[in-house]
Amino acid sequence: MFKKYDAYLVGYYGMRNSGDDALMYATAWAAKNILGCSNTKVGLYGDYTRETQSDNQLPLKFTQQFPGQNRLLHYKTAIQSKRIIFGGGSVLHSEHDINLKRQLMSLANQKKSLAVGIGIGPFNSVMAEKSCAKFLDECGYVGVRDHASLAIAQSIAPNANVHKTFDLAPLLLCSKQYKAPTKERKGIALTLCSVAIDAMGNTDQFEEEKRVEQFVQLITKLYAKTGEPITLIEFNGHKKLGDWQINNTIITRLLDKYIPVCIKKYEPNPIILLNQLSGYKAIVSMRLHGAILGYLANTPVLSINYHSKCNGWCDEVGMPENYRIDLLNLNIEKIVSQITLGISTTFQQPSLPINKALKNSLSNWSIQNEQLKFYRNYSTI
Template sequence: MRAVLCGYYGMGNGGDEALLATLLQMLPAGVTPVVLSGNPVETAQRYGVETVPRKALGPVIRALRGAEVLIWGGGSLLQDATSLQNPIYYGGLMVLAQWLGLKTIAWGQGIGPLSHPLSQGLGRYALGHCNAVSVRDNGSAAWLARWHVPGMQAPDPVWALDAAPVDGLWDLPAPRVAVALRPHPWLTESRLDQFTQALASFQKATQTCLLLVPFQPIKDLPIAEYIQPRLPGPSRIYALDNPHQLKGLFRGVEMTLGMRLHALIMAAAEGCRCFGLSYDPKVSHLMTDLDLPGFDLNPQAVSHRWPDTPEQMTQAWLEVYANGDPLSPEQISSRVDRALMHQDLLRDVLLP
């Protein structure tokens, strides 16, 4: 059986690469994946899979005609916060596969925000005609309920991703704290400067080694490079392209300050204390689910408001560093076990 895998793959985003790695890990034996990728050569080399350029219409249609299944593979594919192109591309691809007679699976999805009637209608139609749907949070499940689309909710599949060791990590001074920021209009220059001042004070107080982790280097690396020279103590930038190592990095970390959703998921899964910096409902959903402390970058936020001063920010981090608790082994095991429900769904549809 050939399955076309569609997601934000080959675009240099560590979270989406982690979803692809998890999906490949969970696919039943005997299923041959064909991955739609923004960088087909790199994806083929990294995972040893057949690839097709994601925006090349002719090759994509040929791939669909030669397959039995399309798997819409994880992440925030159905949202129009960044662009209306997202739901049109992914929804259109799903509908095309359904018209061609393929089985279709929406796997590990994060749905929303969806503000445009076109994206809502396309999402409802595409998901309503899937053979199976799984979502990763309460907000996504609420969209399914609103649309009367049957589906399963389980923790993000990346909870179950196998972690791999990172060369040289254990040679760095301990304790270590990871920082994973991304650009966003709400992370203004003044806020980034405030964050950097607070981080420098935090490092002085804790004598920690700071690991700056750009999950999507083309976007996140400039932020890490802005922060690093302003830190008073040891630091290192880790731009890892292997998702298994990216998750393994957090095994050697005491605490994570995370704006990237999958930084928080990976850190929590590896037993790390976490502090969330929410810019999107998906991060807020995770913070609520895990009862994580954090700040909300939204200027209209009612709770978890962004602090007025660097000192308040530093104090909040010091409190978590000194007194915060990571998830217990039982809590982690429970989420990993439930994340494997996404694997069970694949088996149920692909191996009837």
């Protein structure tokens, strides 16, 4: 059968989430520049006007006109594609979603399909774990971004073609649009978010209120100690589930404290966002890719870890222990003291150099294309 597209790129793309934007950009860039895909298509939910690095866009729907509309759109594109590429993110955790991915691979070509820079689990059911094992066995190549995901894969699918690789985001540094930071740094940025307790995005209102008060205290003390202006960065611009909710609440609570604090609205271009992050003296991040992009921008990051994926990232780059903050035991004084010390003297550095992170990210693609040794042609310098 004639295949119209070299690859169909599948992820949580177009949902106005900066982390997913970075993964989409990196996946499309690598499909073209490393795999040599000359004609790709990416599935986008809702936001269809953005730059994707892909040749074609499939307009998926936030609100379907009839049940199964998106599934049919997925199926049609999969049939027209030579392979499926699942690019980045925590994408293997629910039975329904994993089974859809398996169906797409079967309609395209399982052994040519890839899942790169992904995280596995935690599973929401026993059936999800069983479906994941089948996915891993069927997918031609799987690159996982952390050791925890590798351990899960080796446990449930020991014969699958799974390799330990890295997150895809460092590939943004290969973009010609990226400019290494040269300007003087100013201010402290925070990337905060609500913590969902289910797949529908519901939250524990009592815990959310408690965290808002803690972050108000944190911002108040940071400004008192450093005199630096504060920016709340909207990493998720979703109209219902976005960071605007917690950011707006914090701003309201700070109105009578005369602290220079502002909100940086959602930026759909991950390269522009990366350049912006290079302008701060420090970042305090709940958002996983807030921590990752801050690291890539060579900006000191303190990671507030609320999920295993955040802990996994800290382990991957060797983040200093004093910069790893447990959300459930949020130590405001520790954060303030570490940032104050870093600004007045110097910040500790992660043990993994950025150029090594880029090489690790490129390994998502070079392991299955060893003859290319592609990563030798790229450097962050």
